[in-house]
Amino acid sequence: MNGIESLGSAALLGLVPALGLMFVVWVSSLVLRDASLVDRCWGFGFVLLAWFWWLTGPRESLMLIPVVLVTLWGLRLSLYLSWRNWNHGEDYRYRQMRDKHGPRFWWVSLFTVFVLQGLIMWLVAFPLLMVGHGSPPDTPWVWLLGIGGLLWLVGFVFESVGDWQLARFKADPANRGRVMDRGLWRYTRHPNYFGDVCVWWAYWLMSVPVGGWWTFFGPALMTFFIARVSGVTLLEKSLAEKKPEYVDYVRRTNALIPGPPRARGGDS
Numbered sequence: 647m648n649g650i651e652s653l654g655s656a657a658l659l660g661l662v663p664a665l666g667l668m669f670v671v672w673v674s675s676l677v678l679r680d681a682s683l684v685d686r687c688w689g690f691g692f693v694l695l696a697w698f699w700w701l702t703g704p705r706e707s708l709m710l711i712p713v714v715l716v717t718l719w720g721l722r723l724s725l726y727l728s729w730r731n732w733n734h735g736e737d738y739r740y741r742q743m744r745d746k747h748g749p750r751f752w753w754v755s756l757f758t759v760f761v762l763q764g765l766i767m768w769l770v771a772f773p774l775l776m777v778g779h780g781s782p783p784d785t786p787w788v789w790l791l792g793i794g795g796l797l798w799l800v801g802f803v804f805e806s807v808g809d810w811q812l813a814r815f816k817a818d819p820a821n822r823g824r825v826m827d828r829g830l831w832r833y834t835r836h837p838n839y840f841g842d843v844c845v846w847w848a849y850w851l852m853s854v855p856v857g858g859w860w861t862f863f864g865p866a867l868m869t870f871f872i873a874r875v876s877g878v879t880l881l882e883k884s885l886a887e888k889k890p891e892y893v894d895y896v897r898r899t900n901a902l903i904p905g906p907p908r909a910r911g912g913d914s
Contacts, residue, residue, distance in 0.1 A: 656699060656779045660768055663694045668764035672756050681744070681755050682737035684763055689723030691764070692716055695771045699778030709777045711791060712852040715798050716774060719805075719845055726809055770846065770868045772861040773853040780856025787855040794851035801844025804830060804904075808837030825891045833904040835882070835895065839872045840902050873902060 667687060675681045696716040700709065731737070736744070740759070744751045811829040815821050830837035846865035853861055871877060878901055885892045898908040 653775075653779055656702065657772070657775055659702070660695055660699060660771070660775060661764075663698045664691060664768040664771075665761065665764045667691050667694055668760040668767075672760040675755070675760075676752055680736045681740035681759055682731065684759055685737065686724055686727045686731065688763070688767070689720035689727070691720075691767045692771055692774065693720035695767070696720075696774045696777065699775050701778075703778035703780075704782075706780075706783060706856070708783050708788070708791065709780070709856060711795070712774070712777050712849055715795070715802075715852075716849065719798075719802060722802075722806060726806075730809075730813065766867070766871070770864045772864045773846075773850045773858050776853040776856055776858030776861055777849070780853065780858055783855045784857075790851045790854050794848040797844050797851060798848035801841040801846075801848060803841070804834075804837045804844065805841025808841060812838075823889065825885075825889055825895045827895055827899065827907075830904070831899075832907055833900065835899050835901050836878055837904070839877050840904060843869050843872060843902070878902060 667690070668684070671683050671687050675683045693716055696713045700713045740755075743755065743759075747754045808830045811831060812826055815826045815828065834840050843865070846868045850858065850862055850865045853859075873879070882892075882896070882901075886896075
């Protein structure tokens with residue numbers, strides 16, 4: 647019972663860095679009038695949680711591996727999003743919210759954007775709670791660290807290479823208004839999202855040797871949001887409206903899981 651109580655206390659304490667970060671970002675968003683700062687800090691938030699839970703736990707040396715991997719993934723994501731959105735102003739989703747709520751947006755955004763994302767971050771990160779505060783590694787299951795590491799590498803490559811390929815594509819003025827269907831984007835319409843899903847299931851696998859099997863809801867929640875809420879579904883609705891070619895791209899390319907492209911509609 648003491649172990650469960652200790653784990654529960656560690657979990658609740660994780661709300662301090664998660665919501666603390668979101669509060670700081672919220673205040674910054676009021677100064678800069680840019681609520682999309684929250685997206686740039688999303689990856690860094692997991693880095694903060696991973697180190698907080700590991701440093702406040704028994705510090706099992708083997709469990710430092712997933713913490714380092716979270717750090718590489720989270721910092722890359724936050725730095726990339728910061729670079730991509732530099733001087734581009736507030737994301738259209740938050741501009742629409744700002745227009746809808748008017749003068750109330752400053753406090754409405756605190757709860758509907760920042761606190762909400764802080765709570766989601768905290769829940770998704772529960773495998774990292776176990777990495778820091780789980781039981782001593784169960785020797786028969788340590789091999790899952792290796793499997794998780796390989797899955798993380800696949801995800802990291804898809805996410806980082808996919809972002810790099812898309813950035814290069816958009817940098818060419820000749821591609822304005824065209825659909826990106828080259829490189830990894832030839833096999834999945836969202837290689838970066840596929841990579842993100844792989845990375846989170848990898849963290850879960852690496853938490854299993856220390857008793858984290860029950861935290862599967864973390865990557866499951868992330869997968870649901872990516873596939874059905876704020877990721878694929880939301881982005882594709884916008885792309886289909888802006889780019890007529892995107893409909894054909896959808897017909898011949900898998901949405902998330904990579905696969906061989908199908909024949910173009912009406913083409914040989």
